[in-house]
Amino acid sequence: MHFPYSVSRGWKAKASPVADEPQVIGPYPLAGVANQHWQTGTVQHTVVVITDIHAPPAVIFDLELDMDEHSASLRKTDEVAVTSTGRPALEEGDEVSFTARHFGWRFSMTSRITQYNRPYSFTDEQVRGPFTAMQHEHVFDIQPGGWTRMHDRFTVTAPFGVLGHLALRLAVGPYLRRLLEQRAAHIKTRAEADTPFVE
Known part of the structure; x- marks a missing residue:
């Protein structure tokens, strides 16, 4: 099952259930499922978080x-973000380098904004970091009444193997979901506080 784009370039809302076993499927992996890529020797995991926000996209x-x-939004991880432009706001082609504490260790990652379509969607992808690859798709679907359904689709690829699969499925995947939900809750609070909403 994949998540087709809607007219406003947003992912439709229903996420697939988590399967018990890894599956080799089409171009978009099931939400929350470790997806084995035998030919490339990697394992892929996708987390989808959907948040309804009473604010414009x-x-x-x-x-x-x-x-x-x-x-x-991620204060508990002691995150520091340094942008390539020196400005806090990112645009297409900009890069940002993060350092943060996860699982008791200090990690670094640099991401680039590779797709930018304000206010409907943007995508950031890992340039350097702990994963073989990382892609985070952000989609903002305006709903009847003017509120927004925000979709976070976070896909990581790691070296394949039993340990890699177990790490993604049992530790990294659930941890990423908690971080995405924590960040989405922060954005929801800030957006709704900044723009009092009347349906």
Whole structure:
């Protein structure tokens, strides 16, 4: 099952259930399923988080690309974000380098904004970091009444193997979901506080 784009370039809302076993499937892996790629020797895991926010897409889009807000939303990880431009707000082609504490260790990753379509969607991808590959798709679907359904689709690829699969399925995947949910809750609070909403 995949998540087709809607007219506003957003992913449709229902995520697939988590399967008990890894599956080799089409171009978009099931939400929350470790997806084995035998030919490339990697294992892939995708987490989808959907959040309904009573604010316009443009407000949420800008908050999501504000690295000061990003660090504030993940304060417990001691995250520091340094942008390639020196500005907190990112645009297409900009890079940001993160350092943060996860699982008791200090990790670093640099990401680039590879797709930018304000206020509907943007994508950031790992340039350097702990994963073989990482892609985070952000989609903002305006709903009847003017509120927004925000979709986070976070896909990581790691070296294949029993340990790699177990790490993604049992530790990294659930941990990434908690981080995405924590960040989404922060963005929801900020967006709804900044724009009092009347349906």
